[in-house]
Amino acid sequence: MASRKRSAVATPAAGEVNPKAPCPCGSGRRYKHCHGSGYAPPVRRPFEGLTAEADWVALRELVPAATVPLRTTDGTEVTLASVLPGGTPALVRASGEILLGLQLATSSDDVSRDLGTALAAALEAPAGAPVDPGPIGGAGSAGPRLQELLDPSAPFEVTVHDDFDFWLEGAAVDPAARAGLQHANEMVMPTVRLEGLEAAYWCRPSPERAHVRWVRPEPEEPLLDALARLSAAEQLTLGEGTRYAGAFRAHGLVVPVWDVPAEPAGEEWAGPSAGLQSRLEAALAVTDPLTADERRARAGLLSRQVTLR
Structure with a gap:
């Protein structure tokens, strides 16, 4: 659901292109509605370069x-x-x-x-x-x-x-x-930052359900490949009674989400999440093409991914 990317093709100055013609940048829009309008694309990763x-x-x-x-x-x-x-x-x-x-x-x-x-x-x-x-x-x-x-x-x-x-x-x-x-x-939702992990948070939106939501720093494509490898190997969980629920994009990063039981409390999910972190790091290091099962798993992951910002 990400927006279409423009190529890095240089665009001519105003007056050199028919306003009703397709924009030379390759967006598929008319020039007058694209670069001819003074359009400036949003900053995809506004926090890039900041610590954490x-x-x-x-x-x-x-x-x-x-x-x-x-x-x-x-x-x-x-x-x-x-x-x-x-x-x-x-x-x-x-x-x-x-x-x-x-x-x-x-x-x-x-x-x-x-x-x-x-x-x-x-x-x-x-x-x-x-x-x-x-x-x-x-x-x-x-x-x-x-x-x-x-x-x-x-x-x-x-x-x-x-x-x-x-x-x-x-x-x-x-x-x-x-x-x-x-x-x-x-109105505050109970939330815990999982110790020892970057940007991993447990939250409980209701007494009956809880989630682990984890903002990942990796580029999207390698991360999705790694998640697909774990999914195909039935290792994309945080243990018994948990399941991978999907992911969303926010400010240029992918945020996977797991459904977990409402109990135990948040701090108890740091250990299982650290185990998943180790498996994910190993999967990220694999450079072989995805297998047929892993490609199917990847397609399933994409079907459960949305963009917030």
């Missing part, structure tokens, strides 16, 4: 309440939050602490630039003052990208929270704010 790209995607799409300490290139400490109150992109507390919200109410075709625009505004805002980053999520977003602002040598250490109480740490809380926080906390 897969966890950036997970916190953006999967994790309800989490924080990560960040450091800018000039040494300023920033706290990344999965989401901030009201979906605000950034805020500066009275103490001077800067919080950057990852899950925005709206976004443009480059999420990294949206977030970089918000962070740049927060870095200039006085303590306790509202942050006004200007347009976020539209054509007016023209600030820096995160890759230009963040120190790439800083670690990316995720803390998953049971609730959003971190929103109000150190702040005077009035009854209305407390009521709003309580309502938000009631």
